[in-house]
Amino acid sequence: METRLLILNADPVFQDRALSVFDTLEEIEIRIVRSLPEAISVLLEESFDALMVEGEAALALEQATNARQHFPSLGIICVVPPRYGSQINALAEQQKIGLLSSAWSCRRLRRELERFVHSLEMQSSPAAEGVDPCHSLIGNLNQFSAAEILQMSCLSQRSGRFTFKSGRGNSEIYLQHGSVRHAVFGSLEGESAVAEIFRWRQGRFYFEEGIISQVQTVDRPWAHLLIDNLQKLDETLELVSV
Amino acid sequence: MRDKMLETKLRLLTLQLESWKKLHDLITYGLDKAKPIVSAEQERQFTEIRANLLQETAHIFNELGILSELSGKAMNVLQRGVSVRGVRELSNEDVRRLEAEWNAVFTKLGIAQGQLKSRRKHLAGQNVLSYFFERLFRRPAVAQ
Numbered sequence: 001m002e003t004r005l006l007i008l009n010a011d012p013v014f015q016d017r018a019l020s021v022f023d024t025l026e027e028i029e030i031r032i033v034r035s036l037p038e039a040i041s042v043l044l045e046e047s048f049d050a051l052m053v054e055g056e057a058a059l060a061l062e063q064a065t066n067a068r069q070h071f072p073s074l075g076i077i078c079v080v081p082p083r084y085g086s087q088i089n090a091l092a093e094q095q096k097i098g099l100l101s102s103a104w105s106c107r108r109l110r111r112e113l114e115r116f117v118h119s120l121e122m123q124s125s126p127a128a129e130g131v132d133p134c135h136s137l138i139g140n141l142n143q144f145s146a147a148e149i150l151q152m153s154c155l156s157q158r159s160g161r162f163t164f165k166s167g168r169g170n171s172e173i174y175l176q177h178g179s180v181r182h183a184v185f186g187s188l189e190g191e192s193a194v195a196e197i198f199r200w201r202q203g204r205f206y207f208e209e210g211i212i213s214q215v216q217t218v219d220r221p222w223a224h225l226l227i228d229n230l231q232k233l234d235e236t237l238e239l240v241s242v
Numbered sequence: 243m244r245d246k247m248l249e250t251k252l253r254l255l256t257l258q259l260e261s262w263k264k265l266h267d268l269i270t271y272g273l274d275k276a277k278p279i280v281s282a283e284q285e286r287q288f289t290e291i292r293a294n295l296l297q298e299t300a301h302i303f304n305e306l307g308i309l310s311e312l313s314g315k316a317m318n319v320l321q322r323g324v325s326v327r328g329v330r331e332l333s334n335e336d337v338r339r340l341e342a343e344w345n346a347v348f349t350k351l352g353i354a355q356g357q358l359k360s361r362r363k364h365l366a367g368q369n370v371l372s373y374f375f376e377r378l379f380r381r382p383a384v385a386q
């Protein structure tokens with residue numbers, strides 16, 4: 001399966017140092033956008049493995065940080081001119097954003113980008129297909145959003161496990177007496193995993209009654225989670241309309 | 243096999259086509275009498291796309307070897323379409339010309355993109371060795 005990379009670059013024709021490296025890489029599909037709202041809109045509609053921001057250090061990192069807040073599980077790197085200072089370095093580290101220098105030699109830049117793409121390939125696990133028809137609730141996220149399904153289950157005080165399967169991977173949400181007890185998606189756990197699943201618009205889900213998690217990573221009531229995540233989603237959509 | 247030059251051309255062409263499509267969307271909106279409101283945001287987008295096209299068109303057409311063929315038409319479109327409101331106020335004759343020239347540029351770019359994609363597909367089925375063998379033993383073109 002090809003790795004899909006979204007590239008945010010305001011001037012992709014003339015400032016194409018990293019872009020030209022991707023012209024030689026196999027097994028990667030890239031899409032180029034010129035602005036952050038466009039990038040957010042594309043990330044909401046389609047599934048990408050990572051985002052690369054190319055541009056001036058401060059602006060690129062600001063855009064990457066913004067994207068990180070809306071897409072916590074997304075792999076993000078910035079390709080920026082050298083001498084960006086320790087403050088930018090620290091912020092990038094805090095937000096788990098990789099920093100590459102556009103001044104590196106072609107060979108080194110290529111090597112680092114290849115390493116990044118390779119790390120994405122290692123992370124991405126193909127979504128397992130096939131849903132057992134014996135599960136008590138099965139459906140498609142095109143028709144019902146994750147928020148609607150969870151709202152319905154929490155209101156009826158259900159206990160069990162929701163499994164969501166999409167191109168981005170598999171995730172699980174455990175309910176106990178109508179409250180979310182545990183959520184996991186890749187390396188994300190707890191509320192950030194719930195936030196991620198809220199954005200999914202494609203994929204399938206099923207519910208298995210009675211499976212309870214021993215681990216508890218979410219301790220807030222469902223109503224609070226719902227309001228917070230819907231607000232976050234609104235903020236993301238607002239960014240698209242800017 | 244992947245040809246770097248071909249991939250670069252395809253990338254530039256895709257960006258250029260994307261901008262022409264966006265420009266067309268806004269021109270179409272401007273010409274639609276049923277939509278009387280032109281927002282400041284739409285005008286900003288139009289200027290942004292126009293600015294990108296103005297600075298990138300010559301470079302990309304030159305890279306693709308179609309500068310002499312398309313540059314005049316592309317510049318005519320960009321000069322006539324100064325803003326969404328400006329497009330709305332053009333005479334019928336100017337609108338017809340604008341659309342014809344936009345179509346000429348778009349058609350040529352679309353065809354070029356198809357040809358490059360076809361070449362990429364052909365190359366994907368080859369390895370370096372077979373590529374050079376094919377070049378070596380290809381029958382030379384004979385002038386009539």
